[in-house]
Amino acid sequence: xxxxxxxxxxxxxxxxxVDESKVTPEATFKEDLGADSLDVxxxxxxxxxxxxxxxxxxxxxxxxxVGDAVSYIESKL
Amino acid sequence: MTxxxxxxxxxxxxxxxxxxxxxxxxxxxxxxxxNYAGNTQLAEQVADEIRSIGRESIAIQADVAxxxxxxxxxxxxxxMFGTLDILVNNAxxxxxxxxxxxxxxxxxxxxNTNLKSVFLTTKAVxxxxxxxxxxxxxxxxxxxxxxxxxGQANYVAAKAGIIGLTKTAAKELAPRxxxxxxxxxxxxxxxxxxxxxxxxxxxLYKQIPLARLGEPKDIAYVVAFLASEKSxxxxxxTIHVNGGMYM
Numbered sequence: 001x002x003x004x005x006x007x008x009x010x011x012x013x014x015x016x017x018v019d020e021s022k023v024t025p026e027a028t029f030k031e032d033l034g035a036d037s038l039d040v041x042x043x044x045x046x047x048x049x050x051x052x053x054x055x056x057x058x059x060x061x062x063x064x065x066v067g068d069a070v071s072y073i074e075s076k077l
Numbered sequence: 078m079t080x081x082x083x084x085x086x087x088x089x090x091x092x093x094x095x096x097x098x099x100x101x102x103x104x105x106x107x108x109x110x111x112n113y114a115g116n117t118q119l120a121e122q123v124a125d126e127i128r129s130i131g132r133e134s135i136a137i138q139a140d141v142a143x144x145x146x147x148x149x150x151x152x153x154x155x156x157m158f159g160t161l162d163i164l165v166n167n168a169x170x171x172x173x174x175x176x177x178x179x180x181x182x183x184x185x186x187x188x189n190t191n192l193k194s195v196f197l198t199t200k201a202v203x204x205x206x207x208x209x210x211x212x213x214x215x216x217x218x219x220x221x222x223x224x225x226x227x228g229q230a231n232y233v234a235a236k237a238g239i240i241g242l243t244k245t246a247a248k249e250l251a252p253r254x255x256x257x258x259x260x261x262x263x264x265x266x267x268x269x270x271x272x273x274x275x276x277x278x279x280x281l282y283k284q285i286p287l288a289r290l291g292e293p294k295d296i297a298y299v300v301a302f303l304a305s306e307k308s309x310x311x312x313x314x315t316i317h318v319n320g321g322m323y324m
Contacts, residue, residue: 038252
């Protein structure tokens with residue numbers, strides 16, 4: 001099983017159609033990766049499916065960067 | 078058959094307008110989840126009738142004002158049919174009373190069942206519809222939601238709220254090819270209007286240019302159209318079906 005960052009990166013690349021080099025832990029979904037609010041909601045849904053997790057609404061709101069998503073997932077696994 | 082292979086969830090579908098909507102969507106080819114609050118026998122009869130015309134159907138009891146029950150119902154629907162293409166928010170109750178005499182619980186019950194339910198079901202189905210990049214949500218409002226009606230402060234507020242919620246959901250979900258519309262019936266012959274005294278009915282007719290009450294099928298035809306591909310450029314609208322009573 002590849003690590004969390006790799007799996008998250010793959011989903012982001014697939015969903016947002018961005019270059020993999022842009023998907024760094026510091027990258028913000030909205031500003032750096034060009035996601036709109038619905039894209040972020042959908043990404044969270046896909047991450048939930050990928051990792052078999054349920055993100056609470058409060059927690060989802062705090063996820064701004066790729067790193068935020070990765071550390072949140074790691075904390076739940 | 079415009080809805081062949083589609084899955085529709087209709088709330089409050091054991092009788093009245095909801096039942097007719099469920100049957101009409103089935104006649105157009107959709108498989109139907111018959112949601113109901115309490116009367117298992119009636120709901121099962123509707124599901125049987127749908128199966129008898131060659132569609133799949135299950136009846137699911139769920140309190141639409143309860144988020145867990147709603148999420149569970151949507152999950153069951155997707156597990157069973159694999160898709161969820163059409164949501165019709167029809168479930169509704171009345172607790173009529175003049176404002177001065179209306180109990181807080183009458184207000185809360187009606188707002189929860191008639192309005193909060195629309196928020197909960199819409200939220201729950203959005204996930205599936207966003208994934209599918211396609212969906213139809215049709216909310217049953219009411220003429221009184223735009224005209225007001227003495228003795229129905231709670232019902233009117235809920236039905237007006239549905240119109241605002243419809244417009245907002247339409248804006249939010251449009252980028253994912255999900256349309257959200259409302260249908261506002263006028264006075265339709267159901268258990269709800271059968272309770273009206275005869276003199277009240279006679280007075281009503283005078284206010285309706287077409288001089289009669291509507292039938293549940295008048296609403297069901299519009300819902301079937303809004304559920305179909307033919308309505309793909311219509312979203313955020315409230316379609317009035319009221320014999321001209323409100324224009």
